[in-house]
Each structure stands twice: as structure tokens, then as C-alpha cells.
Amino acid sequence: MSDSTLTAGSRVFDVDAIRADFPILKRKVNGQDLVYLDNAASSQKPSQVIKSLVDYYEQTNSNVHRGVHTLSIEATDAYELARTKVAKFVNAPRSEEVIWTRNTSESLNLVAATWAEANVGEGDNIVITAMEHHSNIVPWQQLAFKKGAELRYLAHNDDGVIDLDGAASVIDSRTKLVSATHMSNVLGTINPIAELAARTHEVGAVILVDAAQSVPHMPVDVQALDADFLCFSGHKMLAPTGIGVLWGKYELLDEMPPYMFGGDMILEVTYEDANWNDLPYKFEAGTPNIADAIATGAAVDYLTELGMDNVWNHEQELTAYAMEQVLSLDNVKVLGPQDPALRGGVISFIHETIHPHDLGTALDQQGIAIRTGHHCAMPLVRSFDVVAAARASFYIYNTKSEVDALVNGISETEGYFSR
Amino acid sequence: MTGGTGALEDMNELYEAIILDHYRSPRNTATVEEPDIDFEVNNPFCGDEFHIQLKVENDAVSQVGITGRGCAISQASASLLAELVKGKSASEVESAVSAVRRLLKGEEITDAEAGILGDIEALGGVRKFPVRIKCALLSWVGLGDALRDHVVK
Ligand SMILES: Cc1ncc(COP(=O)(O)O)c(C=O)c1O
Numbered sequence: 001m002s003d004s005t006l007t008a009g010s011r012v013f014d015v016d017a018i019r020a021d022f023p024i025l026k027r028k029v030n031g032q033d034l035v036y037l038d039n040a041a042s043s044q045k046p047s048q049v050i051k052s053l054v055d056y057y058e059q060t061n062s063n064v065h066r067g068v069h070t071l072s073i074e075a076t077d078a079y080e081l082a083r084t085k086v087a088k089f090v091n092a093p094r095s096e097e098v099i100w101t102r103n104t105s106e107s108l109n110l111v112a113a114t115w116a117e118a119n120v121g122e123g124d125n126i127v128i129t130a131m132e133h134h135s136n137i138v139p140w141q142q143l144a145f146k147k148g149a150e151l152r153y154l155a156h157n158d159d160g161v162i163d164l165d166g167a168a169s170v171i172d173s174r175t176k177l178v179s180a181t182h183m184s185n186v187l188g189t190i191n192p193i194a195e196l197a198a199r200t201h202e203v204g205a206v207i208l209v210d211a212a213q214s215v216p217h218m219p220v221d222v223q224a225l226d227a228d229f230l231c232f233s234g235h236k237m238l239a240p241t242g243i244g245v246l247w248g249k250y251e252l253l254d255e256m257p258p259y260m261f262g263g264d265m266i267l268e269v270t271y272e273d274a275n276w277n278d279l280p281y282k283f284e285a286g287t288p289n290i291a292d293a294i295a296t297g298a299a300v301d302y303l304t305e306l307g308m309d310n311v312w313n314h315e316q317e318l319t320a321y322a323m324e325q326v327l328s329l330d331n332v333k334v335l336g337p338q339d340p341a342l343r344g345g346v347i348s349f350i351h352e353t354i355h356p357h358d359l360g361t362a363l364d365q366q367g368i369a370i371r372t373g374h375h376c377a378m379p380l381v382r383s384f385d386v387v388a389a390a391r392a393s394f395y396i397y398n399t400k401s402e403v404d405a406l407v408n409g410i411s412e413t414e415g416y417f418s419r
Numbered sequence: 420m421t422g423g424t425g426a427l428e429d430m431n432e433l434y435e436a437i438i439l440d441h442y443r444s445p446r447n448t449a450t451v452e453e454p455d456i457d458f459e460v461n462n463p464f465c466g467d468e469f470h471i472q473l474k475v476e477n478d479a480v481s482q483v484g485i486t487g488r489g490c491a492i493s494q495a496s497a498s499l500l501a502e503l504v505k506g507k508s509a510s511e512v513e514s515a516v517s518a519v520r521r522l523l524k525g526e527e528i529t530d531a532e533a534g535i536l537g538d539i540e541a542l543g544g545v546r547k548f549p550v551r552i553k554c555a556l557l558s559w560v561g562l563g564d565a566l567r568d569h570v571v572k
Contacts, residue, residue, distance in 0.1 A: 032426060357465045357490035361433070361548060366426045373465055381466075387488065388466020416427045417439070417491075 009307020013314060018306070019397045021046040032367025035402045035409075040185050040213060040346050040393035041371050042235045045299075049238055052298035056291045064290055065264060065281070079290050082297030083280070089300045090211075090230065091221040092247050096279040099246045099253070100293050104212040105135040107231030107246035108179070110283065111208055112139035114256040115229075115248075116177055119206075122148035124176045129154045129162060129191065130383065131184045134376045136210045140179060154180070154196075160187035160336040164195055171196075175205045182214035182225075186375045186391070187336030188319070188343035190214070197226040206252065212236060216395070217315055217344055219308040222247055234292060238299035243292035246283070253279050260285040311396055315345035318394050322347055322403045326392075329410060335384055345394035348375065351410070354417055356390040362413040368406055432544035433551065434491060442491040447501035451484040456569050459487075460561030462553060467493040469558055471565070473504065480504045480512065485558070492545060492554040499539045500558045509566055511535075516563040523552050 019025050022044050027034050036044060056078070062071035064079050080095075087095035101107045120126060126140045130153045144151040152170050156162050171178055178200040183190050193209055200207040208229040214220050215230075216237035222230050229252070234243035248256075258265055258276055262285035266274045276282045303311060320340035326332055331352040337343045351359055360372035371391040374381045381389055392406055451457075454472035461468035467489030474482035483501045488494070504512050518532040519539060525546050533540060545555045 030426065030429070355466070355488075355490035357467075357551075357554065358434075358492075361551065362427060362430060365429055374463055378463060386466070387461075387463070387468060412427060416430070417434075 009305055009310050011305040011307075013306055013310040013396075015314070015397065015399055018046075019399075021048065021302075022397055023047055023050070025397060029367040029369070030365050032365075035366075035368040035405045037392040037394065037398065037402065037406060038369045038371045039395040039398075040236070040391065042241070043216065043238050043395050044397065045238055045240065046302055048302050049240070049295050049298045052295045053240065053291055056294050061291075063287055075290055078294045078297075079288070082293045082295075082300075085297045085300045085304075086245055087247075089304065090215065090247060091223055093223065094250055097247055097250050097253060099248070099280045099283045100288055101231070101244040101246050102242055102289070103233040103235070103244035104133075104210060104231050105244075107229075107244055108135055108208070108210065109139050110246055110259045111229055111231075111248075112143050114259050115206070115252065116140075116143050118257060120144075120147050120149050120176045123150075123174060125150040125152050125172070125174050127152045127154060127167075127171050127175055127178045129180050130156055131160065131187055131189065131377065131380050132179075132181055133185055133210065133212070134378070136179055136181060137379070140177075149176075150174075156187075156189070159338060159342075160184065160189045161342065162189070162191055162196075164192060167196060167199055171199050171203055171205065173203055175200070175203050177206050177208060179208040179210065181210040181212075182220070182230075183211075183217070183344045183346070184336065184377075184380075185213050185346060186348050186377045186380055186389070188346035188348070189336055190218075190342060190344055193225045193227065197228075201226065213344065213346065216303075218312040228252055234296045234299065237296075238302055239296040240292040243289050243296050245296075250279065253283070258282050258285070262286045264288070306396065314396060315394050316340065318398055318400065318403065319343065319345045319347065321400055322392065322394070322406070325403055325407045326410075329407065331414070332410070335389060345398075346391060347393070348389040348391040350384075350386055350389050351414075354413060356388045358417070359390050359410065359413055362416060363406070363409045366405070366409045366412065368409050370406070430548075433548050435541040435544055437538050437541045438491065438495040438544070441495035441498040445485065445494055445498035445501075447483050447485055447498070447505075449484050450486060451482045454482075454484070456565050458561055458565040460557050462489075462493070462557050465490060465493075465554060467554060467557055469493070469497050469561075471497070471500075471558060471561060473565075475509070478508050480507055489557070490551075490554055492542075492551050493557050496542055496555045497558040499542065500562060503536070503539060504562070509569070512562065513566055516559050516566070519559045520556065520563075523555050 062075040064076040084095045087098045197207045206228040209227045211232045215232040229248045231246045235241040265285040267277045333350045335348040356372035451472040455475045456473040469487030472484040485497045542555045545551045
């Protein structure tokens with residue numbers, strides 16, 4: 001099978017059939033059909049993924065990398081196979097470059113505590129965008145305080161599009177690391193990672209990509225992006241909570257000091273000293289999250305069968321439709337790129353008269369789940385002179401009629417509050 | 420009551436008429452000159468923030484000013500707070516804060532307290548919407564803390 005047929009998928013992209021795979025979509029919320037539009041926070045799970053967890057615990061459960069008995073061998077094989085699937089999913093050259101973590105936040109902290117700890121010094125700078133999730137701000141702030149380094153921000157325009165010309169001067173000879181979100185969880189903006197990577201490498205720095213919002217929704221190729229590190233969370237891409245990924249270039253990972261110490265990450269321990277295991281185990285101290293890693297493999301299989309091109313096209317179509325419908329409401333303003341082609345399936349909006357929190361409660365009464373608040377991006381949300389926004393975000397199982405339900409739900413809420 | 424779909428009617432206890440009235444026309448929104456008590460409260464999680472100022476003369480609150488923004492519940496709650504504290508002594512305000520806290524947690528309040536709270540009892544509707552209790556409590560908790568600091572000074 002060639003790569004293009006892989007991203008095109010082996011299963012027909014049929015939303016009704018997809019919906020049938022997600023048991024939770026059958027439930028009612030406040031007596032109404034559930035309309036789940038909080039996918040940027042966490043996705044739902046198909047029965048294939050749930051079954052993989054049950055199968056693991058019923059058939060294979062054991063510890064990995066340490067036994068000669070059948071169950072341990074099977075568990076190890078399944079755990080490592082999932083790693084291989086993830087590697088292939090993002091086109092990583094080697095599966096040893098895929099490190100299991102708990103989530104994107106842990107992946108980012110891992111790089112901050114190891115690579116950046118060893119490579120960022122006084123007077124150096126770290127560059128991030130002004131639209132990062134707190135998880136991709138705070139570790140760098142802390143590191144910068146500690147090292148006497150500078151934290152710089154790449155600006156964006158009113159439409160939430162990064163100023164690449166400006167980036168050329170922000171990223172300079174003292175830049176050690178550029179860490180940027182591939183897709184904003186608030187604005188939906190898709191950032192020009194390949195261009196940022198080119199500029200980053202020109203100055204000899206390293207680029208980390210927060211792909212928490214991109215890997216679940218679009219084809220992502222770490223080599224095409226020329227990323228050095230890239231991280232994402234299982235729970236946003238059909239997999240369970242508690243499992244995430246850090247991918248890094250082999251040479252970088254190989255040189256990095258360990259993150260945590262303990263079992264599995266060592267090669268040899270004496271009473272006096274220890275030396276470190278090979279990649280990826282050097283970064284996986286202790287018994288890992290075996291079941292959820294295996295289930296992440298099942299999630300990757302599910303997405304691969306659908307084809308990430310199809311996933312992306314579905315969400316693009318839905319986003320374009322939703323932008324049009326939401327913007328047809330008089331009192332609603334959408335944050336981020338107004339051109340649907342520049343964004344993913346995340347639509348944050350402000351209602352002129354209804355506070356997001358009231359809207360969230362009213363939509364919940366109608367069975368519609370959206371996110372309200374600062375979306376873990378307080379500086380960004382505040383930069384639009386608001387303290388909170390409402391956000392609808394889509395995934396493979398969402399439909400145009402659910403977008404209609406959202407728009408109708410907002411209208412009903414307007415009616416309710418003007419009674 | 421008119422309007423609202425069936426699903427939204429279930430929110431009527433949360434958004435009682437008196438709450439919506441205070442939300443739409445909050446009372447005491449002018450800033451206070453040379454306030455004796457001046458504090459900000461915010462709940463970044465939901466996006467509520469208020470600046471609350473009180474002037475105390477002859478051991479009673481003579482002026483109160485509340486500015487800021489927030490959801491209907493937090494705004495109405497702050498506005499109701501402003502109405503209540505006017506003319507009250509510090510200890511009366513403290514008792515009211517304590518009664519509101521108990522009301523919102525679903526604990527007992529005495530008939531006398533209910534009498535003092537008046538319209539504020541409408542806030543009790545949040546009990547059915549536990550995630551919104553914080554919204555209703557925000558300004559009251561802030562006031563309680565500020566009073567404690569004020570007394571210590
Ligand atoms: C862009 C982005 N980065 C990082 C994160 C953090 O992910 P997690 O909470 O899984 O660590 C999120 C999730 O909300 C996100 O949207």
C-alpha cells in the first residue's frame with residue numbers, strides 16, 4: 001500500500017457508520033440527544049478502542065519488558081506494535097523515536113526538563129507563539145526564570161494568523177528553541193510550521209511542535225514539517241486518557257539526559273551508579289501505561305482506516321458550514337481566521353449579550369456540549385478583550401445537523417434571555 | 420413566564436426573574452471615591468471579574484460600587500450583594516455573607532436570615548446547577564475575605 005492510499009483510507013467515510021461505532025453518542029443529556037461539540041478538549045472513543053482495552057485486560061494483562069512468560073511477551077509485543085503504529089502515523093523515521101508519556105503537557109515538560117535544561121543558558125531565548133495553550137507557555141516561563149533566558153512571543157494579526165516576516169527577527173542567533181502549536185485550540189489557526197522550522201534551523205535552533213490539535217484531525221508528517229520534537233495526546237484522538245506521545249529526532253533524544261529515573265530506563269545498576277537504557281526506554285521509567293498505549297494503537301488503526309485526508313476534508317466541510325451558520329447570527333463574533341481554509345474545526349465565539357457561561361448552561365440543557373471559559377489560553381483570550389469565549393469543536397462523527405442544532409440552540413438561548 | 424423552549428424551562432429556577440433583572444440592570448455600578456474597602460474578585464475559569472468598593476461611615480456601609488463583567492449569575496449576585504450591604508454594619512454584613520454561603524450550599528438558614536436576605540434567596544436556584552455555585556458565591560466570598568482583612572487593619 002502506498003502512502004497516499006494510506007491517508008486516503010481503506011474504509012468509506014460514512015458518518016452514520018462512524019457514529020454507530022461510538023456508544024456514547026446514543027446517550028441522552030438532560031433528556032435530549034447528545035450533541036458533542038467539545039472535541040478539542042477530548043474526543044469520544046469508538047467501541048474498537050474500548051474493546052482493545054477490555055481485550056487487553058481480559059486476555060493479555062501482564063508487565064512488559066521483563067518476563068519470559070507468554071502473557072508478558074504478548075503484552076510487550078502489543079505495546080511495541082502500538083508504538084510502531086504511532087510512528088508510522090506521523091511518518092517518524094524510527095519507532096524508537098516515539099516515547100509514551102501521559103499527555104501533551106508531560107511531553108512538553110519532558111523536553112523542558114531535559115533538552116532545554118541542558119541546552120538553554122543565560123541570555124539565550126526561547127520563542128513561542130502568542131496563541132499557545134498554557135501547557136506550552138508555563139514550562140518555558142519557568143525555565144526562562146531559572147536560566148535567566150528570555151521568553152519571546154511570535155505575534156499574530158487580528159485574524160489570528162502568525163506574522164512570518166516578524167518571526168524572522170524574533171528568532172535570532174540567541175534562539176535555542178522555538179515551540180509552536182500546529183493548530184490553535186482557541187482560534188483554530190493552522191500555523192506555518194514548515195516555514196517556522198526553516199527559520200529555526202537557519203539560526204541553529206530546535207523546533208518543537210505542539211500537535212495536540214493537529215495529529216487527531218489532519219495528516220501530520222514529522223519529516224515534511226522538518227520538526228525536531230512533536231507531541232500530542234491520545235485522548236483527543238479517540239484513545240484513552242492518560243496516554244500521550246513525544247516524538248523527537250533520534251540524535252536529539254539520544255543525547256538528552258533522562259527525565260525520570262527508575263526501573264526500565266536503566267541498562268545496568270550498581271550500588272554506586274547506573275547507566276541508561278536505549279531509546280525509547282531511557283524516557284519510560286517504571287511500568288508504563290500499557291493498556292492505553294495499546295488502545296492508542298487501535299485508535300490509530302481506526303483513523304488510518306478512515307484516512308486522515310478524509311478526516312480532514314470532513315472537518316473542513318463542517319467548519320466552513322459552521323462558520324457560515326454561526327456568523328449568520330447577528331450577535332456572534334468568531335475569533336481567529338475568518339477564512340475557513342486557514343483553520344481547523346475549532347470555532348471560538350463571543351456572543352454580544354450572552355456570557356459564555358450562561359450559553360454553556362443553556363446549550364447543555366439542550367443536550368449540546370461546548371466548552372466555555374479561557375480554554376487554557378488566558379493571555380490569548382484576554383488579548384481579544386474578553387475574559388471568556390464559547391467554543392464548538394468538531395470531529396469525525398459530527399454532522400451538519402449537529403451544527404444546525406448548535407445554531408438553533410444559540411437562538412433559543414437568545415429567546416430565553418430576552419423573555 | 421413567556422418564551423423559552425421546554426428544555427430551557429428547566430433553567431427557570433437558575434434564572435429567576437429577579438436574577439435576570441439584576442443581571443440586565445445591575446445596581447450600584449458607580450465607582451466610589453476614597454473607598455475604605457476595595458478589592459477585586461475573579462474566577463478566571465469562567466471569565467468573571469468584579470471590582471468591589473465600599474465606603475464605611477459611622478460603622479455602616481454608606482456607599483458601594485461594583486464594576487466588572489461576568490455571567491448572569493455572578494453579575495446578579497454581585498448586584499444583590501451591593502443592595503444588601505448598604506446601611507449595614509460590618510458584623511451584619513458578615514452574618515449575611517455567612518447566610519448566603521449556607522444558602523448556596525443547601526444548608527439551613529434561619530427565618531430571620533431569610534428575612535434579611537430577601538430577594539437574594541432567589542440565588543438558591545443554583546443548587547440544582549452545582550457548577551454554577553461558584554459564580555453565585557464569587558463576590559460574597561471576596562467580601563467575606565475583604566472584611567476580615569479590614570477588621571484586622
Ligand atoms: C494545543 C494544545 N496543547 C496542549 C494541550 C494539553 O493537552 P493535555 O491536557 O492532554 O496535556 C491541549 C489540550 O487542551 C491543546 O489543545
